[in-house]
Amino acid sequence: MRDxxxxxxxxxxxxxxxxGISLRGLGKRFSTHAAVQxxxxxxxxxxxxxxxxxxxxxxxxxxxxxxxFEAPTAGEIVMAGRSLGDLPPAQRDIAMxxxxxxxxxxxxxxxxxxxxxxxxxxxxxEMAPRLARVAxxxxxxxxxxxxxxxLSGGQQQRVALARAVISERPVCLMDEPLSNLDAKLRAxxxxxxxxxxxxxxxxxxxVTHDQVEAMTMADRIVLMNAGRVEQEGTxxxxxxxxxxTFAARFIGSPPMNLIPADRLGLPGGAMAGLRPEDMHFAAxxxxxxxxxxxxxxxxxxxxLDVAGSEAVLRQPARAGxxxxxxxxxxxxxxxxxxxxxATGLALAPGGGLSQANEAQANEAQANEAQANEAQANEAQANEGRA
Amino acid sequence: xRRETIHAWLMLLPALVVLATFMHVPAVETIIASFWSTARGxxxxxxxGLKNYERxxxxxxxxxxxxxxxxxxxxxxxxxMGLALVMALLVQGRVAGRAFLRMAFFTPTVLxxxxxANIWIFFYTPGFGLIDQIRGLFGLHxxxxxxxxxxxxxxxxxxxxxxxxxxxxxxxLAALQTIxxxxxxxxxxxxxxRWQIFRRITLPMIMPTTLFISVNAVIDAVRLVDHIxxxxxxxxDNATNILFFYIYRVGFQFWDTAYxxxxxxxxxxxxxxxxxxxxxxxxxxxxxx
Numbered sequence: 001m002r003d004x005x006x007x008x009x010x011x012x013x014x015x016x017x018x019x020g021i022s023l024r025g026l027g028k029r030f031s032t033h034a035a036v037q038x039x040x041x042x043x044x045x046x047x048x049x050x051x052x053x054x055x056x057x058x059x060x061x062x063x064x065x066x067x068x069f070e071a072p073t074a075g076e077i078v079m080a081g082r083s084l085g086d087l088p089p090a091q092r093d094i095a096m097x098x099x100x101x102x103x104x105x106x107x108x109x110x111x112x113x114x115x116x117x118x119x120x121x122x123x124x125x126e127m128a129p130r131l132a133r134v135a136x137x138x139x140x141x142x143x144x145x146x147x148x149x150x151l152s153g154g155q156q157q158r159v160a161l162a163r164a165v166i167s168e169r170p171v172c173l174m175d176e177p178l179s180n181l182d183a184k185l186r187a188x189x190x191x192x193x194x195x196x197x198x199x200x201x202x203x204x205x206x207v208t209h210d211q212v213e214a215m216t217m218a219d220r221i222v223l224m225n226a227g228r229v230e231q232e233g234t235x236x237x238x239x240x241x242x243x244x245t246f247a248a249r250f251i252g253s254p255p256m257n258l259i260p261a262d263r264l265g266l267p268g269g270a271m272a273g274l275r276p277e278d279m280h281f282a283a284x285x286x287x288x289x290x291x292x293x294x295x296x297x298x299x300x301x302x303x304l305d306v307a308g309s310e311a312v313l314r315q316p317a318r319a320g321x322x323x324x325x326x327x328x329x330x331x332x333x334x335x336x337x338x339x340x341x342a343t344g345l346a347l348a349p350g351g352g353l354s355q356a357n358e359a360q361a362n363e364a365q366a367n368e369a370q371a372n373e374a375q376a377n378e379a380q381a382n383e384g385r386a
Numbered sequence: 387x388r389r390e391t392i393h394a395w396l397m398l399l400p401a402l403v404v405l406a407t408f409m410h411v412p413a414v415e416t417i418i419a420s421f422w423s424t425a426r427g428x429x430x431x432x433x434x435g436l437k438n439y440e441r442x443x444x445x446x447x448x449x450x451x452x453x454x455x456x457x458x459x460x461x462x463x464x465x466x467m468g469l470a471l472v473m474a475l476l477v478q479g480r481v482a483g484r485a486f487l488r489m490a491f492f493t494p495t496v497l498x499x500x501x502x503a504n505i506w507i508f509f510y511t512p513g514f515g516l517i518d519q520i521r522g523l524f525g526l527h528x529x530x531x532x533x534x535x536x537x538x539x540x541x542x543x544x545x546x547x548x549x550x551x552x553x554x555x556x557x558x559l560a561a562l563q564t565i566x567x568x569x570x571x572x573x574x575x576x577x578x579x580r581w582q583i584f585r586r587i588t589l590p591m592i593m594p595t596t597l598f599i600s601v602n603a604v605i606d607a608v609r610l611v612d613h614i615x616x617x618x619x620x621x622x623d624n625a626t627n628i629l630f631f632y633i634y635r636v637g638f639q640f641w642d643t644a645y646x647x648x649x650x651x652x653x654x655x656x657x658x659x660x661x662x663x664x665x666x667x668x669x670x671x672x673x674x675x
Contacts, residue, residue: 067571067575069571069574088574089571089574089575090574090575090576090577090578091577094575095575096572096575098568098571098572099568100566100568102566102568102569102571102572104569104572104573104587105591106590106591106593115573115576115578115586116575116576116577116578119573119576119577119578119579119582119586120576120577163572163576167576
């Protein structure tokens with residue numbers, strides 16, 4: 001059966017032309033509040049883009065706008081060079097995996113997977129080999145006759161994925177697909193979904209509130225907060241150069257320490273950001289006191305009181321705790337990030353704006369910005385992209 | 387006996403006593419009574435074997451009541467269920483005046499059937515009833531729908547449909563609300579049309595409710611006769627005489643209780659077989675969560 005399936009479908013290269021998607025000035029107002037405001041970014045073709053943010057930040061609404069379940073109240077979505085407008089979901093050439101999986105409880109696994117093909121009138125002769133192939137990819141061959149209620153959570157998840165894959169649509173939207181699974185299964189499915197996305201070359205938009213999922217899976221992360229894009233970039237960029245205190249606190253576990261700069265003996269007025277692993281005990285520097293320690297096996301998380309601010313330091317566990325309760329901490333100067341104390345936006349080492357942050361800064365200062373400053377920013381922006 | 391067994395029986399006792407007193411004992415007594423004659427004045431009741439059943443088979447009014455009841459059921463069951471589903475689908479989604487519509491559809495259920503019958507008598511009144519007034523607007527002549535043998539049964543069936551549909555709608559509405567919206571969205575995304583979604587998702591998922599309603603509708607098609615008392619008294623010429631109404635007449639107007647018991651046994655057997663058949667037949671195609 002599998003061999004037949006392979007020989008019958010060699011000419012199909014279904015995902016070859018996965019398009020990218022651009023969101024331009026997208027907004028969605030509900031009667032009482034704005035769920036999404038002025039969102040613009042690019043979803044690159046054939047890559048995995050994660051929409052990350054706390055609950056209520058608008059990431060799911062954004063996904064539903066892309067899917068076409070909701071109509072935007074401002075802006076437009078452009079896919080493969082054409083604006084999607086009010087095109088119904090079925091005609092957008094997208095597949096979607098729902099948080100609840102949305103499996104049809106009265107249909108078998110096989111019927112669930114082929115539901116879309118069957119309502120679109122695909123011939124039975126074409127359906128069978130496609131089902132066999134997808135079932136094999138997803139490891140569902142022995143479960144095809146079962147009903148969803150007879151499957152474990154992980155298996156249901158696979159069926160939902162299979163339903164998206166069999167459609168051979170090049171864009172796949174995923175709405176918190178792993179949130180109903182236990183931790184171990186979640187870790188396995190992360191790897192599996194990422195491998196599937198790469199293997200099929202899908203353009204995938206993946207919504208999650210779990211920063212670990214975002215960091216481990218994403219080609220690009222779009223961090224959202226209160227309906228707006230807080231920061232976008234690769235996981236490395238966002239981790240190393242958080243654009244704001246929000247991004248600094250949201251990404252990383254434990255998150256970046258934020259300490260008023262004067263308490264570290266730095267010029268005042270700003271907020272200093274230090275990743276726990278960038279701090280170390282030192283013979284001199286900022287005075288600190290050990291409050292508690294958490295042993296993680298390889299690492300030791302030490303909670304410190306730094307002149308009244310709490311901070312967490314991460315060091316190899318075998319280094320042990322210093323004998324003195326009162327001591328000093330040091331840090332690598334290049335790891336230090338500074339944020340404006342009032343706006344929370346990142347400041348570049350020289351006191352200006354950091355590279356990762358130019359978009360927000362442009363927005364925030366748009367009104368006061370003079371022509372030459374704008375030019376400078378643009379130059380900086382180009383640098384950043386390069 | 388173990389403590390738990392005693393406890394279990396004690397828990398069951400109240401329901402058991404009530405059910406036995408008002409259902410099981412009378413049912414058995416009815417079956418016994420159907421084999422005895424009716425006591426008349428000086429002649430006490432005596433065992434007659436199957437005589438009452440022989441009389442029933444030879445009784446043309448019994449057969450007419452059976453035929454009438456079959457037609458009555460074939461009209462009221464599918465119509466009230468279909469109408470209930472249509473109304474439920476109508477007021478389920480976002481539609482202007484949804485609360486008002488729901489209330490309007492449900493109102494007939496709240497009214498007693500006797501009151502409903504009186505309203506419909508006004509509708510049907512020849513010459514100046516609502517229906518004839520509307521007919522008059524189109525230049526059609528007045529008609530006595532309740533007084534005509536060929537239309538009377540349908541006229542009383544219409545009242546039952548009007549009364550029942552709103553009640554069944556509530557069950558369908560509840561069932562429709564339990565379908566997760568993401569299922570419909572997933573189907574829409576796959577390109578399913580509204581009809582495909584209805585036939586392949588909605589309808590199968592409300593099948594348990596459909597089964598429940600259909601059993602109730604069939605029972606009601608036999609049981610709901612109040613309006614017949616009010617509207618036609620089984621006439622004209624037994625045209626609206628259905629089984630349950632006939633039993634009442636035989637039992638409490640002619641005081642032939644033995645024959646009434648015989649008819650009751652037949653009615654209960656038919657109802658039991660129908661319910662059993664429905665459950666066995668449909669249950670196989672019903673998906674339960």
